[in-house]
Amino acid sequence: MAKKKILITRRLPAAVEARARATYDVTQHADDRQITLDEMLETAKSMDALLITLAEKCRKDVIDRMPDNMKCLSTFSIGFDHIDLEACKAKGIRVGNAPHGVTIATCEIAMLLMLGAARRAGDGERLLRSREWTGWAPLQLLGRRLDGKKLGIYGFGKIGQGLAKFARAFDMEIHYYDIYRQPPEKEKALGATYHSSLDSLLEISEFFSINAPSTPENRHFFNASVIEKMPKGAIVVNTARGDLVNDDDLIAALKSGRLGGAGLDVFNGEPKINPGYYDLDNTFLLPHLGSAAIEAREQMGFEALDNIDAFFGGKDMPFKLA
Numbered sequence: 001m002a003k004k005k006i007l008i009t010r011r012l013p014a015a016v017e018a019r020a021r022a023t024y025d026v027t028q029h030a031d032d033r034q035i036t037l038d039e040m041l042e043t044a045k046s047m048d049a050l051l052i053t054l055a056e057k058c059r060k061d062v063i064d065r066m067p068d069n070m071k072c073l074s075t076f077s078i079g080f081d082h083i084d085l086e087a088c089k090a091k092g093i094r095v096g097n098a099p100h101g102v103t104i105a106t107c108e109i110a111m112l113l114m115l116g117a118a119r120r121a122g123d124g125e126r127l128l129r130s131r132e133w134t135g136w137a138p139l140q141l142l143g144r145r146l147d148g149k150k151l152g153i154y155g156f157g158k159i160g161q162g163l164a165k166f167a168r169a170f171d172m173e174i175h176y177y178d179i180y181r182q183p184p185e186k187e188k189a190l191g192a193t194y195h196s197s198l199d200s201l202l203e204i205s206e207f208f209s210i211n212a213p214s215t216p217e218n219r220h221f222f223n224a225s226v227i228e229k230m231p232k233g234a235i236v237v238n239t240a241r242g243d244l245v246n247d248d249d250l251i252a253a254l255k256s257g258r259l260g261g262a263g264l265d266v267f268n269g270e271p272k273i274n275p276g277y278y279d280l281d282n283t284f285l286l287p288h289l290g291s292a293a294i295e296a297r298e299q300m301g302f303e304a305l306d307n308i309d310a311f312f313g314g315k316d317m318p319f320k321l322a
C-alpha cells in the first residue's frame, strides 16, 4: 500500500524524521526555511496530514482555506494558541498537540530565568564580553538570592508543578494560582500554598512565574494594574507565551524600578520583539528556548507523530485537541 503523504513544515531531530520517513512519504524543505501559509495551503492539497509548528499561524482564515482533503493536523508544540480549534472542528479537521515532551526542559529554563534575572547573569555576561571587566569587587553586580523568597506561580499545570519542585530545591516558598486547585496530597507533596485569586498571589510574589497557556481571557493580563499589586522590586519570569504580557507596562515598570527584573523566554510578535527590552539591563532574555533540549524535541516529535499514526489507524489522537 502506498505510504500516506505528510508535510512536515520544519526540520526536526534526526530520530523524529527517521521515524516519520519509515512510515510516511514525507515532504519537507531541506533548507529548513519558514514556509509561508500560502505555500503550506498549496502543498496541503496533495498531502494526507500536516505536522506543523507554532510558527504556522493557523487562524480561522487559514483553516477556512484548508483544502477539503486535509483532515489531520498535528502540532510540534504544547501550545495551541496558533490554531483556531473551532474552525478546525467546523471543517472536520482532527487536531493534536505534543503536551509532555516540553515539561522538564521548560522548567529548567524558568529556573535559569529566575537565577539569571536575580543574579544579574545578563549584566555579568555583557561586562565580560565588553572586555572592560576590571576585576572582582565587593559591590560588583550584586543580585539577590532565591532561598526563602516567595515564588508565585500563575498556572499550575505540569510545567508550573515541575517548576515548584525545582524551586523547592532552592529553598523557595511555593505559592500558586490556577482555576483548578490541586488535591491536598499534591499541594502537600509540592509544599505549595493555593491562592483563590490572582490578586492574593500577586501580593506575596517576590518572584512571579507565568506558566499558563495563552487564551482570549488572559491575553495581556500582566499589565500595569497587575504589577501595581506586586511587592516593589519583584522579579517576573515568562516561559509561557509573550502575549500574556503588556510589553509597554512591563518595560515601564522595569525602567522605573517598580519591578526589580524580568527573565523572558517568550515575546509578543516573536521574533520581532518590543525594542524597549534590548537596552534594559535588568532583563535576562532568551530566544524562546523553553523546549530547546534534544530530549524534549525528540519526545515532542514522537508525540506529534503519535497523533498522526492514530488518525490513520482510525483511532482517537492520544493528544487530541479537536
Ligand code: DGY
Pocket: 054, 076, 077, 078, 079, 080, 102, 240, 288, 289, 290, 291, 292
Ligand atoms: C510549545 O511547545 O508550545 C513551546 O512554546 C515550544 O517551545
